[in-house]
Amino acid sequence: xxxxxxxxxxxxxxxxxxxxxxxxxxxxxxxxxxxxxxxxxxxxxxxxxxxxxxxxxxxxxxxxxxxxxxxxxxxxxxxxxxxxxxxxxxxxxxxxxxxxxxxxxxxxxxx
Amino acid sequence: xxxxxxxxxxxxxxxxxxxxxxxxxxxxxxxxxxxxxxxxxxxxxxxxxxxxxxxxxxxxxxxxxxxxxxxxxxxxxxxxxxxxxxxxxxxxxxxxxxxxxxxxxxxxxxxxxx
Numbered sequence: 001x002x003x004x005x006x007x008x009x010x011x012x013x014x015x016x017x018x019x020x021x022x023x024x025x026x027x028x029x030x031x032x033x034x035x036x037x038x039x040x041x042x043x044x045x046x047x048x049x050x051x052x053x054x055x056x057x058x059x060x061x062x063x064x065x066x067x068x069x070x071x072x073x074x075x076x077x078x079x080x081x082x083x084x085x086x087x088x089x090x091x092x093x094x095x096x097x098x099x100x101x102x103x104x105x106x107x108x109x110x111x
Numbered sequence: 112x113x114x115x116x117x118x119x120x121x122x123x124x125x126x127x128x129x130x131x132x133x134x135x136x137x138x139x140x141x142x143x144x145x146x147x148x149x150x151x152x153x154x155x156x157x158x159x160x161x162x163x164x165x166x167x168x169x170x171x172x173x174x175x176x177x178x179x180x181x182x183x184x185x186x187x188x189x190x191x192x193x194x195x196x197x198x199x200x201x202x203x204x205x206x207x208x209x210x211x212x213x214x215x216x217x218x219x220x221x222x223x224x225x
Contacts, residue, residue, distance in 0.1 A: 004154075036216075043115060043204070043216035044155075089155070099145075099206075099214065103154040 002027040006090045006102035013080055014110050021075040021105050023064075023090035031092040033057075033066050033073040034099070038087045047075075047088070082109045113139045115207050117217035124195055125225055132190045132220045134205030140185040141207035145214070146178070149202040161188060195224045 007022040025031065032051045036044040048057030053068035062077045073090060090102040114137040124130050134144060143162050147155040159175075161167035161182035169175045177199075179191040188207075192199050200223050208214040 041218065043117075043218045044206075045216070046213055097211070098157055098160070099155075100157075101154045103152065 002031065002092055002094050002100045004090050004092055004100055004102040006088075007105050008103070009105040010108060011105060012108045012110065015082055016079045017109075019075070019077040019080045019084075019107070021088055021090075021107070023073045023075065023102060025071050025073065025090075025092050027071075027092055027094055029095055030068075031094045033064070034091040034093065035062070035064055035073070035075050036089040036091060036101075038089065038104075040086070044089060080107075080109050082111050085109045113137070113207075113209075113213075113215045115141075115205065115215045115217040117205055117220050119220060120218065121221045121223075123223045123225065126196050127194055130192045130195055130222060132192075132203055132205075132222075134188045134190070134207065134217055136186050136207045136209075136215070139207075139209045139212075139215075141188070142185065142210055143208045144182055144188040145206040145208075146180060146188075146190050147204040147206065149204060149219070155204060158190075192222065195222070197224045200224045 003026045034049045035047040037047045038044045048059040050057040050066035056065045064073050064075045085108050087104045087106050089104045091099045116135045118133045146158045149155045158173045159167040159169045167180035182188040204219045205217045
């Protein structure tokens, strides 16, 4: 079945550092790929998405590129801020329209 | 984006009692609602999918008599954990979608069964 594996956390960085959170997937066919973010006390929010190979999703300075050859969708940001502290989930959605999530990565940014 | 609310945010109950969790879409019509369960440091696991006015479709391994789902209107779905036991303690998250639009998530309900 479909599955998502993402980088184990927690991840702690200093403000303005470069961020990478790795995500790889296993799926039949051509899934859509997503990154969700969960701030403390809030529900998951869609951060960015990509629906086909080589698409790049971007939002709020975050980027991720759908790499079919490596089945990856790594999340990157060039300069993180304290306000980026949250839990990040990589996810895919297959033809059945069901979201399959990775285990989440807790990110803490120190000033 | 659209807002999905859950109530209560936290609940503590005694073993053997039933607990109801409400999920509401506040500014859109939720034709489809999803219920997830999340264990500490683990992923969200889909429990069931429900379409308004229809019976819920449960994922493999989820007991439908244990986790009763009602999606009676386009803005409300409820999850009732019947005869709860300590192993049912978890974080329950609902999500809602209108048609094939983006899926929006509630803030979750932490259930603790003593």
